[in-house]
Each structure stands twice: as structure tokens, then as C-alpha cells.
Amino acid sequence: MKTPSFRQRNAWLHTWAGLLLGWLLYAVFLTGSLSYFHEEISLWMTPEQHGSRPEADAPLKALASLQRLAPEANQWTINLPSSRSSTLSVQWLNPGQAPGKGAGQSTTLDANSGEALSLRDTKGGNFLYRFHFELTGMPRIWGRWIVGIAAMCMLIALISGIIIHKKIFKEFFTFRPAKEQRSWLDAHCATSVLALPFHLMITYSGLVLLMLILMPWGVQSAYQGNTQQYFAESGLRGGGPGGRGGREGEGKAPAPQAAPLVDIAPLLAQAEQRWTRGIGSIQISQPGTEKAVIELREQRGDSLIDRAATERLRFNGVTGEPLKSSPEAEINGSTATYNVLSSLHMLRFAGPEVRWIFFFSGLLGTAMVATGLIFWSAKRLERDPRHFGHRLVEVLNVGSIVGLPIAIAVYFWANRLLPVGLEGRADVEVQYFLIAWGLCLLHPWLRRYKQAWIEQLAVAALLFLCLPLFNFSLPNSHLLSTLLHGQWLLASTDLTLIAFGALFGLAAWKLAKRRPATLPNTQPSNTQPQEATL
Amino acid sequence: MIWLSLALCFSGFTALCLSMDRHHQQVFGQKPPQPERLIFQIGGWLTLPIACTPCILAFGPSIGIALWIAELSLAALSVLLLLSYRPRLILPLALAAPSISLPLLLF
Amino acid sequence: MVNDMYAHWCRLSGRLGALFEQRPRLDIAARTLLAIFGGYGLAALTTASLSLALPMPKAQAVLTATLLSFSLYAAAVIWAFSAASAQRAWAVVLGLAVLPAVHLLLVGIFA
Numbered sequence: 001m002k003t004p005s006f007r008q009r010n011a012w013l014h015t016w017a018g019l020l021l022g023w024l025l026y027a028v029f030l031t032g033s034l035s036y037f038h039e040e041i042s043l044w045m046t047p048e049q050h051g052s053r054p055e056a057d058a059p060l061k062a063l064a065s066l067q068r069l070a071p072e073a074n075q076w077t078i079n080l081p082s083s084r085s086s087t088l089s090v091q092w093l094n095p096g097q098a099p100g101k102g103a104g105q106s107t108t109l110d111a112n113s114g115e116a117l118s119l120r121d122t123k124g125g126n127f128l129y130r131f132h133f134e135l136t137g138m139p140r141i142w143g144r145w146i147v148g149i150a151a152m153c154m155l156i157a158l159i160s161g162i163i164i165h166k167k168i169f170k171e172f173f174t175f176r177p178a179k180e181q182r183s184w185l186d187a188h189c190a191t192s193v194l195a196l197p198f199h200l201m202i203t204y205s206g207l208v209l210l211m212l213i214l215m216p217w218g219v220q221s222a223y224q225g226n227t228q229q230y231f232a233e234s235g236l237r238g239g240g241p242g243g244r245g246g247r248e249g250e251g252k253a254p255a256p257q258a259a260p261l262v263d264i265a266p267l268l269a270q271a272e273q274r275w276t277r278g279i280g281s282i283q284i285s286q287p288g289t290e291k292a293v294i295e296l297r298e299q300r301g302d303s304l305i306d307r308a309a310t311e312r313l314r315f316n317g318v319t320g321e322p323l324k325s326s327p328e329a330e331i332n333g334s335t336a337t338y339n340v341l342s343s344l345h346m347l348r349f350a351g352p353e354v355r356w357i358f359f360f361s362g363l364l365g366t367a368m369v370a371t372g373l374i375f376w377s378a379k380r381l382e383r384d385p386r387h388f389g390h391r392l393v394e395v396l397n398v399g400s401i402v403g404l405p406i407a408i409a410v411y412f413w414a415n416r417l418l419p420v421g422l423e424g425r426a427d428v429e430v431q432y433f434l435i436a437w438g439l440c441l442l443h444p445w446l447r448r449y450k451q452a453w454i455e456q457l458a459v460a461a462l463l464f465l466c467l468p469l470f471n472f473s474l475p476n477s478h479l480l481s482t483l484l485h486g487q488w489l490l491a492s493t494d495l496t497l498i499a500f501g502a503l504f505g506l507a508a509w510k511l512a513k514r515r516p517a518t519l520p521n522t523q524p525s526n527t528q529p530q531e532a533t534l
Numbered sequence: 535m536i537w538l539s540l541a542l543c544f545s546g547f548t549a550l551c552l553s554m555d556r557h558h559q560q561v562f563g564q565k566p567p568q569p570e571r572l573i574f575q576i577g578g579w580l581t582l583p584i585a586c587t588p589c590i591l592a593f594g595p596s597i598g599i600a601l602w603i604a605e606l607s608l609a610a611l612s613v614l615l616l617l618s619y620r621p622r623l624i625l626p627l628a629l630a631a632p633s634i635s636l637p638l639l640l641f
Numbered sequence: 642m643v644n645d646m647y648a649h650w651c652r653l654s655g656r657l658g659a660l661f662e663q664r665p666r667l668d669i670a671a672r673t674l675l676a677i678f679g680g681y682g683l684a685a686l687t688t689a690s691l692s693l694a695l696p697m698p699k700a701q702a703v704l705t706a707t708l709l710s711f712s713l714y715a716a717a718v719i720w721a722f723s724a725a726s727a728q729r730a731w732a733v734v735l736g737l738a739v740l741p742a743v744h745l746l747l748v749g750i751f752a
Binding site: 221 | 700704
Binding site: 170172173174175176177190194195197198340344350351353354357358360361364 | 536547551554556557593596597600601603604605606607608610611613614615617618619
């Protein structure tokens with residue numbers, strides 16, 4: 001038997017690396033792309049917040065509310081409305097509570113009235129974000145391992161794909177529609193090559209973000225497993241908002257004298273003038289006492305190297321005099337590399353324009369995985385449609401490529417339809433997601449596969465298109481209201497739902513029109529690759 | 535700024551694309567003569583990095599470069615789709631796009 | 642002595658080569674095992690070793706070694722499948738793993 005060539009071997013590797021966990025990679029890419037907007041999705045999923053339309057005096061309203069809600073607190077933190085949120089998020093630490101992630105109490109305030117909002121219990125966009133790297137329904141560490149292994153397969157698929165793509169430059173712009181398998185292959189090559197830097201960066205940075213789980217051996221050997229010390233020395237967990245103010249004056253024996261808080265409005269004005277992006281948050285430690293300190297932080301940083309470094313202005317809380325700011329931690333070589341990689345992957349501090357563009361790139365990656373799976377399936381099913389392995393892949397294809405979007409739509413519907421007071425509501429929403437996905441994976445076994453594609457695409461279209469329609473039953477959430485008030489966060493979510501619904505509908509219609517004799521046009525849209533040729 | 539950068543990426547990729555025999559034929563029905571091919575290649579390779587400048591100006595170097603790389607994908611995809619479905623539009627769009635996006639800078 | 646070992650290796654390699662030609666599935670199995678476990682082992686050993694050996698502050702060394710480990714793993718996987726023969730693939734990976742393994746033994750990690 002002739003030994004396979006270098007290219008053939010890598011072709012085999014590419015196929016298997018992509019095929020074994022392809023449906024999982026599709027899920028990771030899709031939920032990952034959506035995660036760039038997880039705050040916006042959470043906002044959409046809590047209609048109680050939709051009436052809040054912030055004006056310039058929002059910070060003052062928040063202060064007034066905090067005076068009412070937590071007059072004895074050691075520290076107040078106010079997160080101001082931004083390009084990603086339209087409400088005020090306040091936290092406070094009562095005496096005796098230590099600062100830290102999630103410490104103290106918090107609530108969301110309406111930006112117009114300053115009243116606390118009672119939000120429905122939901123995981124919101126955070127569920128999709130967490131699913132993206134630790135899946136659901138299993139211990140977190142298993143989920144992260146599984147996603148980590150999938151990410152490694154992705155990296156191998158990318159590298160082997162580059163090796164076997166002979167004409168990577170010549171065929172850079174090549175796409176031949178309406179040519180059956182060739183078109184799917186062209187679509188797969190296009191979506192891979194055109195966004196190759198993004199795919200490589202996203203995959204590698206994904207692995208890096210999970211590195212302490214996947215490759216802890218460095219910390220094991222150099223620190224004997226003492227990760228806390230490693231974090232302290234490498235400065236990786238150093239920066240970031242929150243939890244620092246409580247140090248002021250704590251532990252000193254005499255309780256500080258009461259003193260009125262200085263009028264914050266001129267300080268805010270000063271900061272607004274200095275920062276083009278505006279103020280991101282206000283933190284006041286020991287409010288109402290002589291030791292009060294007001295710290296203002298700028299909205300989002302603009303360097304990938306300093307993960308969260310934004311400028312801070314600090315003022316004496318009684319006199320309003322500016323105080324010196326603490327110096328930022330030094331960043332060196334590998335820490336900077338890590339910061340850049342993790343910032344590029346998560347885009348925690350990026351603005352909407354960057355998010356949208358990365359979202360589209362992520363969708364290209366999703367399309368890359370899907371077109372690859374469909375191409376493989378198309379080729380094999382033509383040869384031998386009854387082979388169990390081929391059938392399994394086809395079922396997984398439909399059930400994931402269209403099934404996962406259906407599950408997400410059902411998750412959104414559950415959010416809208418489940419009674420607000422329901423016990424454990426957030427978990428029930430997730431259960432609906434899982435049940436829907438499970439049904440979508442079962443359904444193709446019972447149908448001939450073209451039927452399965454058409455039916456699921458039609459269901460997806462229906463579910464997505466009707467969601468914005470349902471919003472008309474909520475006073476502040478529907479498109480007319482949001483467009484009228486310029487609430488772009490909400491409006492764009494609804495419009496995106498409509499766009500996806502329309503794409504699924506178009507795919508279902510095109511597929512239904514075709515007769516099997518001549519396999520039809522495959523228009524790989526640059527957003528969702530749901531159309532099938534067969 | 536983003537639109538200007540996207541437009542320049544698009545124009546740059548169109549130029550590179552038209553410098554290739556097969557695609558020039560798709561649009562104009564003939565292979566590109568030598569001087570034209572050179573102009574397209576040089577023009578394309580110059581325009582692409584220039585497109586990075588508005589991004590850097592608007593967002594600073596690190597995010598600017600990341601954004602530019604992502605924009606390259608979108609622009610290339612647009613060229614690819616236009617080639618397959620509306621090849622005649624490619625050249626006029628590539629020429630017009632930067633000028634159309636300039637007024638957007640004012641907003 | 643070295644000549645003898647080399648001769649043994651050549652014979653073994655030849656026999657394995659014939660076996661793999663007859664049963665390509667064994668060849669693939671051998672390469673896959675190498676890719677999954679051998680590659681990870683190599684990456685893990687190298688990371689642990691470099692974290693101690695790199696001439697920079699400890700935390701930086703750990704970070705650098707770990708950041709690079711994924712590239713090493715990926716390279717090992719590609720090599721496992723691209724090498725001309727399965728036994729050569731194994732030999733190279735095992736050979737590369739010897740240095741960090743010895744280093745770690747000497748440092749007493751396994752003690």
C-alpha cells in the first residue's frame with residue numbers, strides 16, 4: 001500500500017480534528033460570538049430595566065438613593081450608565097464587610113427615578129457566556145476541560161488546514177456558487193482564510209485563558225502549586241475595578257467623625273471635561289464622615305496591554321480637594337502578552353464598534369465550522385446515505401447548526417413567558433434551553449434529512465421573528481418605543497433577532513424550493529450558515 | 535473613522551483582486567495588461583496598511599490594529615461576495631467608497 | 642556499544658515499518674496515541690522545566706513557558722502525523738522529552 005503523502009496525512013488530521021468535536025466547536029463559537037454582547041442580552045432579558053432612560057443627573061440620583069438605602073455603609077460604588085447599560089448599578093459594603101468580588105449588597109436603580117428595580121430572576125446573557133467556556137449541567141472543571149480539548153482540536157484543524165490549502169493566495173477571493181459540494185468547500189475555505197488571523201488569535205487566546213487548568217505544570221514546578229503566590233508575583237489579577245476603597249481608614253480604632261459629603265456635581269464636571277469617554281464609576285469610601293474619599297474612574301480603557309487601566313481621580317470627600325492617585329502596577333513582557341491575548345479574546349473593555357466587528361468575525365468562525373461539517377456530510381451522504389456514522393454526523397449537523405439557535409430562541413421565549421415570581425426561574429430558563437436542544441437532536445432521526453433541515457430552519461425563523469413581536473406586549477421593550485427614545489441597545493437586539501429570523505426563513509424557503517435532482521445554490525451568508533444543498 | 539477604514543480596506547482588496555487574472559476576467563472579460571496589473575497590485579498593497587491609520591487615530595494603537603485586522607476580513611468577504619453576485623459593481627464601489635465615507639467623519 | 646544500539650533500533654524500526662504498512666490502522670493508532678498523550682507529556686515536561694530554567698523572574702518564567710506550551714503541543718501533534726514513519730515520530734518526541742525530564746529529576750521535582 002502506498003504510504004500517504006504529507007498533504008494527505010494532514011488532510012486526514014484536519015478532517016478528524018474538525019469532525020470529532022465539530023458540533024461542540026460550533027456551539028462554542030456561536031455562544032462566544034454572542035457573548036461579546038452578553039450585557040446587552042442581559043438587558044434585553046430584564047424588561048424591568050427598559051423604562052430607564054438616563055439623563056445627565058443620573059449620578060446625583062444614585063447618590064441620593066444610596067443615602068437612603070445605605071447611610072451607614074463603609075463604601076458606596078456606583079456604576080454609571082454607559083454605551084452598554086442604561087441603568088445605575090450600585091453596591092455598598094456595610095461595616096464589617098470586606099471588599100472583594102461580589103461582596104456587600106448591590107441593586108439596580110432606574111436612572112430616571114433613582115428607585116430600586118426588582119429584576120426578574122434570570123441568568124441573562126451570562127448563561128451564554130458561561131456556556132461558552134464551561135458548558136452547563138456538569139461540574140465547572142469538566143466543562144472547561146472539554147472546551148479546552150475542543151480548542152486544541154480547533155488549533156490543530158486550523159494549522160493542518162493551512163498546510164493542506166494549496167492555493168491559499170490564489171483562491172483567496174474564489175467562490176463558486178451553485179456548484180454543490182464545490183460551493184460548500186469554497187465557503188469553508190473563504191470563511192476560514194478571510195478571517196484566519198482572527199481564528200488563530202481567538203483559538204490560541206482561548207487556550208491561554210484556560211491555561212491554568214490545561215497546563216498547570218509551570219505553576220506546579222516553580223510554585224509547588226501555590227497559585228495565589230503566582231498571581232501576586234505575576235500581577236495578573238492585580239488590576240481591575242472594585243474592592244480597593246475599603247482600605248481607607250479601616251482598622252483604625254476611633255470611628256471617624258460625621259461630616260457632610262461635599263457636593264459631587266463640580267467634581268463630576270471636572271472629570272467629564274478631562275475624559276472624552278466619560279465617567280465609568282464612582283466609588284466613595286466612608287461616606288458621610290470626615291475620612292470620606294471620592295474616587296472617579298474613567299469609562300473603559302483603550303489599551304490592550306493594560307487590561308483595565310483607566311485613569312482615576314481621587315478627591316477628599318469633605319472638602320473636594322484632589323488627592324494623589326496610587327501608581328499603576330508595572331507591566332512587563334509576558335504579562336503584557338497575556339493581557340493583550342486575553343483582552344483580544346474577551347473584549348471586556350471595548351466599545352460597540354469593536355464589538356460588532358469582532359462579533360461578525362466570530363460568526364465567520366461559526367460559519368467556518370458549520371460549512372466544514374456540511375461539506376463533509378454532503379460528500380459522504382452522496383456516497384453512502386445509510387452508513388450509520390454518516391447519518392450520525394448529519395443528525396448532529398442539523399441538531400446543532402440549527403438546533404442550537406432554536407435552543408437559544410427558546411431560552412429567550414422562556415425568559416419572556418415564565419411568570420416573574422416563579423421559584424428558581426433562572427434555572428428553569430436553562431432547562432428549557434437544554435430540552436429544546438435535546439429535541440432538535442432527536443428530531444432528525446425521525447425525518448429524512450432534507451426534511452429535518454427545512455423543518456428546523458422554519459421553526460428557527462418563526463421563533464426568532466416572533467420575539468420582537470411579543471415585545472409589543474411590554475410597554476417599554478418594543479421596537480417602536482426603543483427607536484423613538486433612541487435606546488439603541490434594545491433596538492439593535494430586536495433588529496438582530498429579526499435579521500437572524502429572516503436568514504433562517506430565507507434558507508428554509510430556498511431549500512424547500514429545490515428539487516433533489518440538481519443540487520442547488522448555496523449562499524453562504526456571512527452571518528449564519530444554515531442553508532443546506534441537499 | 536471606522537467607515538473610512540473599512541472603505542479603504544475594501545478598495546485595497548478590490549485592487550488586489552483585480553490584479554489577478556481570473557478575477558479581472560470575471561469583471562472585465564479579459565486578462566489584465568501588464569501596467570494595469572502592476573498598478574492594481576501596488577495600489578492594493580499600499581492602501582491596506584493606510585487603512586489602518588484611521589483606526590489607530592480613533593482607538594489608539596493596540597485596539598486600532600486589532601480592529602484593522604478584523605476589518606480586513608469583512609472587507610475581503612464583501613469583495614468575494616460581490617465578485618460572485620454583482621461583479622460589475624465592484625470597481626465603482628471601490629472607487630466611491632472612500633469618498634462616501636469621508637463625510638461620515640464629520641458626525 | 643552505541644553502534645549496537647543503533648543497529649537494534651534500525652531492526653526494530655524496520656519491523657515496525659513493515660507492520661504498519663500491512664496494517665495502516667495500527668499506524669494511525671500509534672500516531673494518535675503519540676499526538677494525544679505523547680504531545681501533552683512533552684508540553685507538560687517542557688513547561689515545568691522551562692519555568693525553572695528560564696533566566697527571568699519566576700512568575701515571568703512560568704507565564705512565558707505556559708504561553709508557549711500550546712504551540713509546542715500543536716507542533717508535536719502535527720509532527721506525529723506528518724513524520725515519515727510512526728516510529729520516527731515517537732522517537733523524536735521521546736527524545737525531546739528526555740532533556741526536560743532529566744532536568745526535573747535532577748532538580749528533585751519527582752522526589
